[in-house]
Amino acid sequence: MNYIGSKFSILDFIDETINDFVKPKNNNLVLCDIFSGTGTVGKYFKKKGYTIISNDIEYYSYITAKHFIENNSDIDFKKLKDNGISDVFKYLNELEGKQGFIYNNYSLAGTKGKEFERQYFSDSNALKIDAIRMCIQDWYEKKLLEENEYCFLIASLIESADKVANTASVYEAFLKKLKKSAEKDLILEPIEILKTNNVNSNKVYNKDCNELIKEISGDILYMDPPYNTRKYDTNYHMLETIALYDEPEIKGKTGVRCETSKKSKYCIKKEAAQAFEELIKNANFKYIMLSYNDEGIIPIEEIKRIMSKYGKYKCYGRKHRRFKADKNRDYIKDFTIEYIHCLEKDLDKNKEVE
Numbered sequence: 001m002n003y004i005g006s007k008f009s010i011l012d013f014i015d016e017t018i019n020d021f022v023k024p025k026n027n028n029l030v031l032c033d034i035f036s037g038t039g040t041v042g043k044y045f046k047k048k049g050y051t052i053i054s055n056d057i058e059y060y061s062y063i064t065a066k067h068f069i070e071n072n073s074d075i076d077f078k079k080l081k082d083n084g085i086s087d088v089f090k091y092l093n094e095l096e097g098k099q100g101f102i103y104n105n106y107s108l109a110g111t112k113g114k115e116f117e118r119q120y121f122s123d124s125n126a127l128k129i130d131a132i133r134m135c136i137q138d139w140y141e142k143k144l145l146e147e148n149e150y151c152f153l154i155a156s157l158i159e160s161a162d163k164v165a166n167t168a169s170v171y172e173a174f175l176k177k178l179k180k181s182a183e184k185d186l187i188l189e190p191i192e193i194l195k196t197n198n199v200n201s202n203k204v205y206n207k208d209c210n211e212l213i214k215e216i217s218g219d220i221l222y223m224d225p226p227y228n229t230r231k232y233d234t235n236y237h238m239l240e241t242i243a244l245y246d247e248p249e250i251k252g253k254t255g256v257r258c259e260t261s262k263k264s265k266y267c268i269k270k271e272a273a274q275a276f277e278e279l280i281k282n283a284n285f286k287y288i289m290l291s292y293n294d295e296g297i298i299p300i301e302e303i304k305r306i307m308s309k310y311g312k313y314k315c316y317g318r319k320h321r322r323f324k325a326d327k328n329r330d331y332i333k334d335f336t337i338e339y340i341h342c343l344e345k346d347l348d349k350n351k352e353v354e
Contacts, residue, residue: 001162002169003038004235007224007291010320010338011044014222014291017316021342022220022287030218032285034209035225037232039065043194051198055205055212057264058232060158060243062206067155069202071148071193079144085190088153092135093188097127100134101247105255106174106238116253120174120238125164125186132157132188133245152190158239160188170235173254210265210275213282221285225266225276227296232264233257269297277306280343288343293320293336303341311346315339 007014018024027049033042036056046052046069054065077088097103103110107126108119121129136157140150166175166182175182196202205212209225226232233240237256241248249258265275276298280288292303300315307313320338 001038001159004170004230004232006038006040008040010291010318011040013316013318013338014041014289014340015044015048017289017340017342018220018287020316021289021314021344029220031220031222032216032218033222033224034212034279035223036061036065036204037224039068041222041224043068046194046196046198046202049196049198051201051218053203053205053216053218055207055209057206057208058236058240059206060236060239062204063151063243064155064158066151066204067148067191068194069204071152072196072198072202073193074195075149075152075193077145077149079146080139089156089188089190092132092153095128095131095135097124098131098134099127100130101245102126102129102133102242105250116255118174118253118255119166119176119178120171120255121161121164121166121186122178122182125161125182128186129157129161129242133242137245152193154243156188156191158242159191160186161242162239165238171238171254172235172256210279210282213279213284217284219286221283221288223279223288223290225272225290225292226264227293229267229269229297231267233259267297273298273302273306276303280306280310280345283345284347286345286347288345290341290343291338292341293338295336300339307341307343310343312344314342316342 030051030053031045032053034055036042036054038061039054042052042054042065052069054069056062056065075085077083080088102121103126105111106118106120107123108117109123110126111117136150136153139145164182164184164186166178167173168175234256240257250256251258265271290303294300304313317337317339319335321335
């Protein structure tokens with residue numbers, strides 16, 4: 001999935017930084033990915049044997065992480081007449097399309113003649129998304145799916161739908177004409193299951209990070225907050241609606257969700273630094289690591305000042321090709337500097353810091 005701020009391309013940098021700064025003797029550590037997004041960092045370190053705590057305020061991120069982080073073994077769908085993964089996916093792929101919320105609001109045929117005509121998906125793919133999503137929900141409400149199976153199917157649908165979305169990369173806008181990948185038929189494909197022996201140890205949350213931090217503890221807190229005023233609830237509103245399937249009130253040409261309660265303080269220049277310090281202060285983690293590039297709304301010197309209050313600070317940097325959501329837009333520069341700000345927090349002294 002194309003995702004703003006995804007750390008897939010710098011996972012080696014994050015790993016190297018942990019090895020240099022933390023110097024772990026083994027991988028029997030608890031790592032919290034508190035702004036998980038697509039769960040890239042959590043998945044990577046789960047594979048390495050870490051125990052993972054994952055969190056994101058967006059529900060589509062939560063449901064995806066719920067699968068990747070908490071599902072640790074094969075999924076068998078025992079309540080669906082002993083059908084295995086291949087049979088379940090075959091059944092869902094063969095469903096006849098249905099007119100539902102996605103078709104009626106985000107396809108050209110479904111919005112024809114309405115105030116705003118939208119084309120986030122081809123007509124046939126929108127019908128298919130609705131049919132699959134309705135079926136999954138029906139199974140779940142009839143208790144034919146366990147929660148882990150439900151998350152697996154919804155996460156698979158999110159990723160499969162994203163592959164045929166008619167957007168440049170994000171869902172802030174749709175393209176006027178169907179691009180080649182959007183013309184392809186949606187095929188629901190099962191996403192990866194990350195098997196581990198840490199059964200019941202990994203945990204996923206869907207909370208405000210500054211509230212959650214008061215409830216959890218571990219060894220390494222990894223932070224990848226929004227860098228700027230770009231709002232994830234707008235950029236990925238379609239994935240949120242597919243995940244929740246709650247028929248929300250929508251608005252405008254792009255059909256974004258009307259809810260505004262999820263706006264992150266980390267996207268507000270006047271509030272980001274204060275929110276960041278509160279998170280650091282309340283964190284019961286020995287090592288804290290912040291990914292943040294040189295274009296972030298919190299100045300680098302301010303990050304250093306805040307983190308240095310609470311213990312030993314060190315910063316690592318690497319040149320990184322910037323994410324470009326709009327290929328036709330002129331960007332000031334092609335590269336940014338990706339920094340990982342590190343803190344070895346002084347937990348023993350429990351310092352009172354103004």
